[in-house]
Amino acid sequence: MKVLLTGATGYIGSAVTDHLGAAGHQVVALVRGAEPQPGRGWYAQLVGDTADPASLAGAVTPDIEAVIHLAPPSGDAATDLAVIEALTAPLRGTGRPFVYTSGVWVLGATGEDQEVGEERPTDPIDIVGYRPRIERRVLAEAAEGVRAVVVRPGIVYGRGGGIPAILVDRARLQGVPEYYGEAGVRWPTVHVDDLAELFVAAVYFAEAGTVWHGVGESAVPVRELARAAGQVAGVTTAPHAVPAADAAAVFGPLFADALALDQSVSGAAARTALGWQPTRPGAVAELTSGSYAG
Structure with a gap:
């Protein structure tokens, strides 16, 4: 499978690259510059900037079989919504996966509730204030024939x-x-390599319109x-x-x-439905x- 990966040079993106490659997939990395980056494990690199949605036109070519959007948000909701449009429009009607990276901070403080699941309403803290709006925009693509999925990592x-x-x-x-x-x-925490395996599992198995908590320890x-x-x-x-x-x-x-x-957040749903098994040592x-x- 050929997978377009935004944020491929980052902390999480590097681990996702490794695990996609180990699973036999070809990673096409979306990067800001054309300079070669040897040793990255990418099949190819493509120039584009998620701060400039217009630069993403043509990034999702017909041979791209999945998109994982790991690049951090720009800080501007309109820009981030335009990025989602640019990356998902070519996938409409194909049933191909689009996996968007959010985070558990959209849940806000969980209070006395223990191990809250994906069904909990969002109550974002200010640093991720508009993130639920982006999540909803991504999930709406399920109605357009995109296997749109949201992953919310814990503290990585x-x-x-x-x-x-x-x-x-x-x-x-x-x-x-x-x-x-x-x-x-x-x-709530998750080892970066366990999280990378969740992204691979989401590409394989997650149904359209679903949200998954990437949490190893609640x-x-x-x-x-x-x-x-x-x-x-x-x-x-x-x-x-x-x-x-x-x-x-x-x-x-x-x-x-x-x-x-x-926060106390559960990652049990991904274990049950996607077969995700975090195995790395706990955070401490x-x-x-x-x-x-x-």
């Missing part, structure tokens, strides 16, 4: 990257492990992640809670609120003895 870790790497860097810089918001904050205490990040950084003091208002001075208010968001174990260590 592994390969030494993602938000947990920020916790390690902050522990080194501050000399104390940090977490943000209240003491009981929890993050609610990891961020205090424990901070403690593990401190160990990696060689800092043995107890984790320190940083109020979201103070974190805003470092990360900006939108991202600070996201770091302080308490990965921090202390995996790709972040040493």
